[in-house]
Amino acid sequence: MAESTSSPTPVPKVNDDIPSFKAHLANSNRIIAIIGAGLSAASGVATFRDKTSPWATYDSFMISSPAGWKRDPGLVWQFYSSRRREALLAKPNAAHYALVDLAKRKEGFTALSQNVDGLLERAGLEIRDHDGKSAGEENNSGQLIRLHGDLFSLVCAGGCGYVEHDNVDDPVYGCRVLAEEAIKERMARVHILGADMDLGKKPPKVSALLFEGIALKNKRILGEEKFREANPTVGDAKSLRDVQDRKGKNEEIGKEVGAKGGGETLALHSGIDKSELPQCPGCKKDLLRPGVVWFGESISEKIILETDEILDKSDGIDLCVVIGTSSQVWPAAGFCERARAKGARVAWVNTRIEDCKSRREDDWVFLGDAGEVVARILEP
Ligand SMILES: [Zn+2]
Structure with a gap:
C-alpha cells in the first residue's frame, strides 16, 4: 500500500550566484552562447508567437513555411515585410552590446544565434563565414553564426542561386x-x-x-x-x-x-498577384524570398558544418551560455548537451525556469529579462 504523504513538491534549487559565474567566465576562453528571441525582446522585437501581434491569428505554417509560400507568397511577403520593418525600427539593447564586448575580450567566443533580426550584427558582432556565401564576404575570424539566416538577405525562391545581402529597403524592391x-x-x-x-x-x-x-x-x-x-x-x-x-x-x-449577408470574404489570402512581388534579377523567372529558414526547412549544410566545428572538433569548451531560448527546441537543447560533452559548464538566462529544461544542479540560472540580465552577468 502506498503511504500517503503531505510533503510539498520540492522547490528545485537554483544557482544564481553571479560572483562564481564571473570567476568561471574570467578563466574561460572557449565560450559559446546559444541565443534565441529572448535576447531581442527588450529591443521591442516580438517573439514569433507573441499573442499581441496581429499575425498571431495565423498558423505559423501559413506565413513561414514552403507550403505557405506555395499557397500565397504575397501573404508570406507581407508577414516578412512587417518583421523587417520591426527589426529596422528596433535598436540593439545592452545585452547585444555586452555580447559584442565579450567577443572582443574572448577570442574563443562564438555566438550561435537563432535570431534573424540583425541586431547582434548592428551592435558590431562579425559574421563567421568561411566562403562568403552567408554574409557576402569571407570572414574566418567572425564570431557569429546565424542558424536561421537573416531578414535582410534575399534569395531566389526558384533556386537559381541569386543572393542579395543587407537589403534594408522598405518596401522591398x-x-x-x-x-x-x-x-x-x-x-x-x-x-x-x-x-x-x-x-x-x-x-x-x-x-x-x-x-x-x-x-x-x-x-x-x-x-x-x-x-x-x-x-x-x-x-x-x-x-x-x-x-x-x-x-x-x-x-x-x-x-x-462591409459584409452583405455575411458574403464578404475575410482577407486570409493576400490577394496579391505574383507580378507585384520582388522578382529575381538573376533568372528573371522566379520570385525572391527572405533568406531565412522556415518551418519544415533544414538549416543549411554549411551552417551545420560550421557549428560542428565549434561544438565537436574543438579541444574543449569552457562555458556555454543559453540566452532567451527554450531548451526544449532544437537546436538549443542539442547544442547545450554537446557543449557539456566538451566539458562546458552551463549558464541559463531566461524569464522562465520552465524553459531551462535540461539544466543540471551545478548550472547557473539567471531569471529575468535578457536585455538586463546578460549585461549584468557579463560585465567584467
Ligand atoms: Zn532566380
Whole structure:
C-alpha cells in the first residue's frame, strides 16, 4: 500500500550566484552562447508567437513555411515585410552590446544565434563565414553564426542561386503591396474579426486554416452557386461563436467589414498577384524570398558544418551560455548537451525556469529579462 504523504513538491534549487559565474567566465576562453528571441525582446522585437501581434491569428505554417509560400507568397511577403520593418525600427539593447564586448575580450567566443533580426550584427558582432556565401564576404575570424539566416538577405525562391545581402529597403524592391500602409489596411480587416474573437475569458483558439476548412465545408453543403468564395466569410466565423450572446456584436462587425449577408470574404489570402512581388534579377523567372529558414526547412549544410566545428572538433569548451531560448527546441537543447560533452559548464538566462529544461544542479540560472540580465552577468 502506498503511504500517503503531505510533503510539498520540492522547490528545485537554483544557482544564481553571479560572483562564481564571473570567476568561471574570467578563466574561460572557449565560450559559446546559444541565443534565441529572448535576447531581442527588450529591443521591442516580438517573439514569433507573441499573442499581441496581429499575425498571431495565423498558423505559423501559413506565413513561414514552403507550403505557405506555395499557397500565397504575397501573404508570406507581407508577414516578412512587417518583421523587417520591426527589426529596422528596433535598436540593439545592452545585452547585444555586452555580447559584442565579450567577443572582443574572448577570442574563443562564438555566438550561435537563432535570431534573424540583425541586431547582434548592428551592435558590431562579425559574421563567421568561411566562403562568403552567408554574409557576402569571407570572414574566418567572425564570431557569429546565424542558424536561421537573416531578414535582410534575399534569395531566389526558384533556386537559381541569386543572393542579395543587407537589403534594408522598405518596401522591398519598391513593391507597393509590401508598403506599411498596404499591410496595415489588410491587417485592420483581419483584426476586426480577431478583436471580437478575443471577447470573453477564454477565446476559442481558431486558426486561419480552420477557417478555410470551414469555408470549404460550407461550400460543399451549400453548393457552388450559393457559396461564392472558397475563402472564409464573416458568416463562417459566426458559427464558431456563441451566436445567442453576441448576435448584436456580430451584426455590427458585419457592417464594419462591409459584409452583405455575411458574403464578404475575410482577407486570409493576400490577394496579391505574383507580378507585384520582388522578382529575381538573376533568372528573371522566379520570385525572391527572405533568406531565412522556415518551418519544415533544414538549416543549411554549411551552417551545420560550421557549428560542428565549434561544438565537436574543438579541444574543449569552457562555458556555454543559453540566452532567451527554450531548451526544449532544437537546436538549443542539442547544442547545450554537446557543449557539456566538451566539458562546458552551463549558464541559463531566461524569464522562465520552465524553459531551462535540461539544466543540471551545478548550472547557473539567471531569471529575468535578457536585455538586463546578460549585461549584468557579463560585465567584467
Ligand atoms: Zn532566380
